[in-house]
Amino acid sequence: MSEHGSAVEAFDAVDVIRAKRDGGEVAEDALRWMVDAYTREYVTDPQMAAFAMAVLLNGMTRDEVRVMTDAMIASGERMSFAGLGKPTVDKHSTGGVGDKITLPLAPLVASFGxxxxxxxxxxxxxxxxxxxxxxxxxxxxxxxxxxxxTAQLRDVGAVICAAGSGLAPADKRLYALRDVTGTVEAIPLIASSIMSKKIAEGTDSLVLDVKFGSGAFMRDLDRARELARTMVALGTDSGVSTTALLTDMNTPLGLAIGNANEVRESVEVLAGGGPADVVELTVALAREMLALAGQPDADVEAALRSGRAMDVWRAMIRAQDGDPDAALPTPNETHTVVAPSAGVVARMDALPFGVAAWRLGAGRARAQDPVLHAAGVDLHVKPGDAVTEGQALFTLLGQDGSRFERALAALEGAWEIGADAVARSPIVHERITA
Known part of the structure; x- marks a missing residue:
C-alpha cells in the first residue's frame, strides 16, 4: 500500500459506493477521485469490487461512463501521432473464434496512406x-x-504491437479485479475499459467490431448493441470519430482457428484469396476506417487484388524483425473428423471450436502460459456446404495426440449435418454511428 501521510482525502469511498448502490448518479469530481484513489491504492480492492458490483446491478449514465473513462485515461500517459502528417485510424474487435481480421486489415488500410x-x-x-x-x-x-x-507508422503505415503499461494503468487494476469478482459483464465497465486504452492511444478515429453470438463475449444481440452504442458515444464525446459494426460470431470466422494457421489464412486474403467471410468482414471494416480517414470511395478490393496491401504486410513484418518468407510452424500430429452421412452442414457452433483449439494448446488458461503456435483446428466446410459421407469436416492440429480426446469432447454436439439447405446469414448485421 502507498503512504498517505496526514493528507485529507476529498471524498470517502463508502459514500461513492452507497450512491451507486442506491441507484444514484455519482458526481463527476467524486467519480474522478474514486478512480485516482484506486490507482494510488488508497481505495482498496474490496471497496472497488463493491463499486463494480453496484455498477453491474444499477448501470451508469452516459455522463458517468464518460467521466469514468476520462479518469482512467488520466491515470497514465496519452500518446499522440499528431506529428505524422497523415490521419490515424484504429480498429478494435471484442474478439471471437477465428478472428484474425486485424492481420490483413491493418496493411490493407495503410496501403491507402x-x-x-x-x-x-x-x-x-x-x-x-x-x-x-x-x-x-x-x-x-x-x-x-x-x-x-512512430517511425514504423511514418515509414510503413501500419504497426501491430503490444500496448505499453503506461496506457490507462487504472484499467489494468480494475480489469483484474472484475475478473475475480463476477463483474466482467457490466457494460459501462467493459466500455470504459476498452475505450480508455483506445482513446489514450491517440488515434484520430476508431472503428469497433462488436461481435454477438455463441463464440462472442456478448452472446445476446441486444446487449452487444448496447455495448456498441455506449462505446461509440464514448469515442464521440472524447473527440474521436467512432463507428461500430455488429458482426455475427455464431460460426467460426474463416476456416482456421489457432495461431500459425490463422496467419496463413490472413496471407491468403492479402494475396487476393482466402475464405469469403474473412474477405467480406475485412473489406467492410476497411471501408469504415477509410471513410473516417477521409477516403469514403477507396477501392479496397482493388488493393487486395493488386498486391499493394501484401507489400505493406511484408514491410510491416520486416520492420518488427520478422521474416515474411519463413515457414510457419506446422503440427506434429493431426486428427480429421469426417461426415457420418451425406447432407448439408446445418451448423458449426463457434464457442466449442474455440474451446477445442484452446485445449489443443492454441490458447492459454493462465496469463503466464505459453501457446503452441502450430496447434488449432482447420475447418474444411462451413454451414450451408453440401457434404458426402466420409468427407472431411475439420482437422485437429496438435503437438502430440494426447490432447485430441479432450478437444473432441469439447466438440460433442457442436456441429450438425441435416437434409435441407441452410441460409447463410450476413457477417455484418448492423452499423452504429453517433
Missing amino acids: VAVPQLSGRGLGHTGGTLDKLESIPGWRAALSNDEM
Whole structure:
C-alpha cells in the first residue's frame, strides 16, 4: 500500500459506493477521485469490487461512463501521432473464434496512406490474441518503444504491437479485479475499459467490431448493441470519430482457428484469396476506417487484388524483425473428423471450436502460459456446404495426440449435418454511428 501521510482525502469511498448502490448518479469530481484513489491504492480492492458490483446491478449514465473513462485515461500517459502528417485510424474487435481480421486489415488500410496503430493484446481463454498469432512468424517482435512505433507508422503505415503499461494503468487494476469478482459483464465497465486504452492511444478515429453470438463475449444481440452504442458515444464525446459494426460470431470466422494457421489464412486474403467471410468482414471494416480517414470511395478490393496491401504486410513484418518468407510452424500430429452421412452442414457452433483449439494448446488458461503456435483446428466446410459421407469436416492440429480426446469432447454436439439447405446469414448485421 502507498503512504498517505496526514493528507485529507476529498471524498470517502463508502459514500461513492452507497450512491451507486442506491441507484444514484455519482458526481463527476467524486467519480474522478474514486478512480485516482484506486490507482494510488488508497481505495482498496474490496471497496472497488463493491463499486463494480453496484455498477453491474444499477448501470451508469452516459455522463458517468464518460467521466469514468476520462479518469482512467488520466491515470497514465496519452500518446499522440499528431506529428505524422497523415490521419490515424484504429480498429478494435471484442474478439471471437477465428478472428484474425486485424492481420490483413491493418496493411490493407495503410496501403491507402493512412496510419494504422494497432496496439494489441494476448489471448486468454478460448479467444486467441493478435500478438500470439503474429509470434508464429520467426523473429517477429511484439514489444516496440514509442519512437519505434512512430517511425514504423511514418515509414510503413501500419504497426501491430503490444500496448505499453503506461496506457490507462487504472484499467489494468480494475480489469483484474472484475475478473475475480463476477463483474466482467457490466457494460459501462467493459466500455470504459476498452475505450480508455483506445482513446489514450491517440488515434484520430476508431472503428469497433462488436461481435454477438455463441463464440462472442456478448452472446445476446441486444446487449452487444448496447455495448456498441455506449462505446461509440464514448469515442464521440472524447473527440474521436467512432463507428461500430455488429458482426455475427455464431460460426467460426474463416476456416482456421489457432495461431500459425490463422496467419496463413490472413496471407491468403492479402494475396487476393482466402475464405469469403474473412474477405467480406475485412473489406467492410476497411471501408469504415477509410471513410473516417477521409477516403469514403477507396477501392479496397482493388488493393487486395493488386498486391499493394501484401507489400505493406511484408514491410510491416520486416520492420518488427520478422521474416515474411519463413515457414510457419506446422503440427506434429493431426486428427480429421469426417461426415457420418451425406447432407448439408446445418451448423458449426463457434464457442466449442474455440474451446477445442484452446485445449489443443492454441490458447492459454493462465496469463503466464505459453501457446503452441502450430496447434488449432482447420475447418474444411462451413454451414450451408453440401457434404458426402466420409468427407472431411475439420482437422485437429496438435503437438502430440494426447490432447485430441479432450478437444473432441469439447466438440460433442457442436456441429450438425441435416437434409435441407441452410441460409447463410450476413457477417455484418448492423452499423452504429453517433
